[in-house]
Amino acid sequence: MLQLDVSNAFLHGDLPDDIYMRQPPGFEDTSQPNLVCTNLSTASNKRHDNGNDQPSIQVLLAELHNSFALKQLGQISLFLGIQVLRNSDGFFLxxxxxxxxxxxxxxxxxxxxxxxxxxxxxxxxxxxxxxxxxxxxxxxxxxxxxxxxxxxxxxxxxxxxxxxxxxxxxxxxxxxxxxxxxxxxxTSNFGLPIIPGDVRLQTFTDADWASDQSNRKSVSGYCTFLGPNLISWYVKKQATVAKSSTEAEYRALSAAASEVLWLRRLSAELQLDQTTPTTIHYDNVSAIAIAKNPVFHARTKHIEIDYHFIRQHISTGDIHIQHLPSEAQIADILTKPFASTRFYYL
Structure with a gap:
């Protein structure tokens, strides 16, 4: 992985209106006196079929050099306080x-x-x-x-x-x-391994119903893997009080589905297209039954929006919900405290 430093600010700023500017004193470019603003996406909009190979990277760097004051810092080792260590398996963050x-x-x-x-x-x-x-x-x-x-x-x-x-x-x-x-x-030496492998997304999600003793709101948690690599996780107290554990679980499932859709789009931009539905692993049988049941019951109207959202993306092939035993639900670590044995396992 290469590390670059671009001196320009506001790289993604679009200016749809006419803006009258002049180059600041001390930074005039006599060869291009009218050049003021540019845009990173415009300067690097060439799409390469094999964007991860060395020739394509060099072409992209040349394109960026033409538009930006760019410094090549070599192989990345430290980025925003995160150490990037190399080993025989891949990387460790x-x-x-x-x-x-x-x-x-x-x-x-x-x-x-x-x-x-x-x-x-x-x-x-x-x-x-x-x-x-x-x-x-x-x-x-x-x-x-x-x-x-x-x-x-x-x-x-x-x-x-x-x-x-x-x-x-x-x-x-x-x-x-x-x-x-x-x-x-x-545990100061803990971190995230990044190793080669499958590039399919899969998500684990869970909820802890009414766990906040101050207001009885539930906690949602999910984590997403790209192949063997953990790339995203989420912990959040739900915005409203759930009337049942099924409602709390279904809200967590809906939040996880939204994250999956965003990650699928991001993967496509990185040329890691997800050609099959992304599996969401879930351990709540009632929530899964509601998601897959075409008959909508009056007793679940309070989660109707989440229901239609999840049903739509199941039918379009974006997501697939799969049951797994509660003891294998690794998203549990994001929703509640555990004794050391269970915590270490997760």
Whole structure:
């Protein structure tokens, strides 16, 4: 993988109207005094049949050089804090340096590592409402963990939970945040492998019904693989309260289907056309039955829009929903906390 740096800003900015500009003092181009703006997509709109081979890459670079101040930085090794390591299998993306710096800045170098980023909720747990005295510290650490989750789906759920308390964090919220940091300390070298293989998309999705004890909203989670490689994941509290577990699960399924459609379009742009329906693995029998049943019942009218959306894309061949056992549902790690044995398995 090659890394390039383009000096120009606003590379994708289209200007449909007449804009009167002149080159700024000190940056005049005497050979092209009228040249002001250009567009990256216009400069590189040539489509190559084999865009990943070296000759095609060199042709594309030559096209870009003609329009932009372009620096070739060689093989990529660090991009926005993400290390790109090469091995015999392919690549490994890690933020180990960023994680270690975060632990150091938080003063956790000597802390004991935690086996999981979040502990399962206890039914007898008392609620601590005492406000944390330094909310800015809480926000800074939570934001840093959010950025770390770019290559760490294992902390995505716990970090999402922590970021929901930015406004008025309590001392208990900070204890939960410290738990994530202790887990990161013992797993700072974790990351994402990128290896050659099949280029078909497949998605796993799940929901945890009414799991938020403050407002009883459900949590949706899904993750998508391109062949053997995890390329996308999602954790989000649903916008409204679901009246049943089936409703919560169906909303999660609809969100996953939207992501699949977007990834299919993106894959086509990258010349990785998905010629078969993308499989969405799901463990809720009721939601799957609704998705595949052509008869729409009155008791499911509250999810009618999601129903028609999913049915449409099943019929057009964009997606295929397949049941899998709950114990094999790896999207579980994005919707709820687990004890260490189950967490490690997922």
């Amino acid at each position: 890690t933020q180990e340096h960023y994680a270690n710096k975060l632990i150091q800045d938080a003063g956790f170098e000597q802390c004991k590592a935690a086996p999981t980023p979040i502990v399962p909720a206890s039914t007898n747990r008392t609620v601590n409402t005492q406000l944390f005295p330094d909310p800015q510290l809480y926000r800074r650490l939570a934001g840093s963990l959010k950025y770390l989750s770019i290559t760490r789906p294992d902390i995505a759920f716990a970090t999402n939970r922590a970021c929901q308390h930015m406004q008025q964090p309590t001392t208990q919220d900070f204890q939960n945040l410290k738990r994530i940091l202790r887990y990161v300390k013992g």
